[in-house]
Amino acid sequence: MHIEFVNHASVLIRHGNIGLLSDPWYEGPAFHKGWRLLVETDAPEVEALLGRTTHIWVSHEHPDHFSVGFFKRFGQIIRDRGITLLFQEIDDQRVADFLRAEGFTIIFLPFGHAVDLGDEVSVTCIKDEFIDSALSIRAGDTHILNLNDCNVGTIARAQEFRDAVGTCDILLTQFSYAAWKGGRDNRAWRVTAAQEKLCNIAVQAEVLQPRMIIPFASFVTFAHERNHYLNDAANTPDTVVANFQAAPFAVQVMAPGDVTDGTTDPAASAAACGWWRGKYAKASDTLMTYESVQASALEAAFAKWRKRVFQNNSVATMKFAQKFSPVKVLQPVVVELDDLVSSWQIDPPKGTFTRTDAPADLIMHSESLEFMFLNSFGFDTLTVSGTFEEARDGGFSRAARSIAIENLNNLGIRFGMGLLFNPKIIAVILERLRGVSAKMGRKEA
Template identity: 25%
Template sequence: MIRIDYLNHASVLIEIENIKLLTDPWYFGTCFQNGWGLRYDNNKAIEIASNATHLWISHFHSDHFHILTLKKILEINPDIVVIGNYSYNFQLNNVMESLGFKKIIPFAERKEYYLNKNIKIIRYPTTGIDNMLLIQSVYGNILNYNDCNLPSLSRKLLSKRIKSVDIILTNFNHAGKLLVYPKKDDAEIKTKLKKNFKNNFLFFDVKYIFPFASYHYYKAPESFDQNSSMLRSDELLDLDTRILDVKIGDSLVYSKKDDLIAINKAEILENELKVLFRETKYQYEDIEEASKAYCKTLRSNYWIFTKLLPNFYIEIVDLKVIVNLDAQRGILQTDKKHNIVPHIKVQSESIYHWFSTAYGTDNFIVGAHFEIANKNKIPLKWQIIFGILIDNKLSVKSIFKMLFSYKGIQFLINRREEIIGIILERKVNADYHD
C-alpha cells in the first residue's frame, strides 16, 4: 500500500512500508521577497511532517526550499534523514548541513538510491535547478514532476526511460510574472494553463494524476491581478478521467494489487489574499551603486556579449524617475523631455533587491515584483535570460568552465533529453508566460 498526505503547495508525505518521505515543506510565511503567499493554511502539516523519516527538496526556489519551515522541521524532527541533491552547480546537501541537519545523504543525478531493500529513488534533473523524482517499489511507482518545464520531445524521450508510473504529481498554475501586455483575458490564460497541465503527463504511461504545487498567490501589488487567472484543482477534472480530486489536507491510499485508490477528504478554508505593502523607500544613489555591482556581475559572466543587450527602460515609480539599465555603467537617468515609455515599472525597494541580493533576478521575476508597461518585451526578456542564467549558474562563463571539466560535461549529459528538445523545438519556457 502507498499513502500520500497532501500537506501544502508542493509538500507531500509519501508512506511506503517503514519509509515516510517528506517533500518541499512550505507551511507558513511568504517567499520570493514576500511576493508569494499560501492560498491555504494546513494546521496539521507540521504534526504530520514530524513523523517523516526522510526529507527531499526538489530545488532551491523558496516555495520548495523554505528556510523558516525547514528550521521548524529540524526542531520537531531532528533525526530526519535528508536526501540532499548533489549537482555540479548546486549542492543542497551542503546547505542543509549549514542549517543544522545532521543526517544527510548526497543524492547524485540519475543515480539509484535505495531507501530500503524494496524502495529506490532516482532523480532526473531539468534546467539548472529543477528535478523530478521517481520512486519505485513493488507497491507502485510515483513520479514527482513539479516545476519541470520541458519541451515535448524531451518529455517523450524521458517517458521511455521512466516507463510506467502509477501516480504522477504535477503542477497546474502559472508561477511567476506573466509576460503579457496588455493583460490577457483570464479565460484565455486558464485555457493555456490547462493545455500545459495536460502536456506535463501526455507522454507518460500513468494511471493517476495528482495535481499539486500550485496553491500560492501573488502578493506583489504589480501582479495581484494575476490571481484571478489561476486555476482551481476542480477545474482540471474534466480534462482526463485519471485526474484525482485531491486538495490540501487530503490523504489518499493506493493499492496496486487491487488497483484501488481511496481519498480521505479534509475541509480547509482558503486564506484571505493580502496585498504586499512595501514600507521601505530606497534612495536613488543606493540603487545606482547596487546596479553597478549587478552590471559588473553581468559583464564577468557574459563578457563582450553584454554589449548586445538592448536599451532597457525602467520607471522607478516612488522616485519618479525613468532609468536605462546599461550593462557597462549601471542605471542612467533619462531626460524627461524625451518622453520615453518604460518597459517596466517598479518600486525602489523591488529594484534594489533585484540588484543587490543573491538570486535577485529569480526572486524579482518569479515574485512578480514589477508591472509591464510596454508592448516591446524583448529588452525585458533578454534581461531575464541573462540574470536567471547567472542565478542558475548557466551563464556563458559557467558553461565555458563546464566544457573543460569532467563533472561539467556530466552535468550536460545528464540533461541530454532536455538539450535535444530545446535545440530541435527551440522552446525554453511554458506557453502561458507569453
C-alpha cells in the same frame, strides 16, 4: 503505501518504516512578497509530521520548494531525529552549501540511477531543464512519479521520462501557471497559460499512463497589490476535475491531512475541492505591499550587482556582444520606478546606473529593483512574482536579454567568448524569449 497531502508541493509518502517528505514550504511569503500559500501549516502540525519523516527531498531551489525558513525553524528537529535530506547531484552548490552549513545529513541523487532508501523504497531523480528535477518513487509494488514544476508538455519530453523510469501508478503534477503572464490587460495570455497546464497533464497521462493523478504544486495565490490580478485565470482543483471527467484516470484532489493508498475516493476528492474553494474565495482579502527605497540605497545596491556581474563575466565580451551581436543583448534598459516618479537606465557592460528621461522598458517599485540588485536570483524572482509591468512593446524581452545576466551565472554559465559559440544554450534562451513574445502578441524576439 500511503500518500499524505501536506501543503502546496509537499506530500509525505510512507511505506514500511520510510517516510519521504517532499518540498516543505509551510508558512510565510515567497518570491519577494509575491506569493502566499492558500493556507499555512501550523508549527505543531509540522513537528508531528517530522515525527513520521525519515527523508526530505528538495526538488529545486525556488523558495516554494526549498524554503530556507523551514530549515531554519525546524532544523534542530531534523538533526535530532536523524532525518536525511535528498537533493539532485548538480554543479550548482548553493543549496547544498546551505544544507551542509546547517549540519544536515545529505544524499546527493545522481540523475537516472535508483537509490535504495530501505524497506522496499527506492528513488530515482530525473533532471529537467536547468534547475528543476522530478522524483520517481517505488514503494513496494506502487510507482509514484512526482513531477512538481517540471516542464513536461510534449509527447517527446514525456517519453523521455517514460524511457527513464517507465509508466507510473500515481502522478503528482502542477496544475496552474506560476509566473508573470502579461500585464493587466493581457488576460488572454493567462487563459492560454492555464489551458496549457491542462494540456500538459493530458500529455503526461497519455504517455505515463497513471491510474491516478493528484494535482498539486499550485496551491498558492499572487498576493501583492501589484500582482493579484494574475489570479484572474488561474486553474483551481475544480477546473482540473471538470476538464478530466471522462479521462481514463482518476483525479484525486487532496486537502491538507488527506491520505490515500492509491484507491480512488470520489467523495474525499469532492470534499477537498469544496475545502479549497473556500480558501480561494478568501485569497485576496489581505494583500502585501512594498516600502520605497531611496536613490542612494538603490545606487549602493547597484554597486553590489555590478561587482558580482563583473566578477562572474568577461566585461570585454559583454561590451563586444552589446555592440556586435546580431541578437541585441546587454543593451541599456530603462526602468521606471513609479513610487519614486523617476526612471533609471541600467547599462550592464558599462556598469552604470543613471537617471534618464528616455522611454522606460519596465515599470516597477523601487523595493523590487533593490531586491534584484541585492540578490543574484533577483531577476528570476521578479519574473515569477510578476510585480512589474511592461512600459512599452518589447520591454520585457529587452530586459531579459540584458539585466537577467545573473540567471546564466546561477546556472554556472559565464558570459564570455565561449558562450557566444555555444548554440545549444543560445537556442534555449532565444526560444524562451520567442515564446514570451508570442504570448504578448509580438514578434520582436
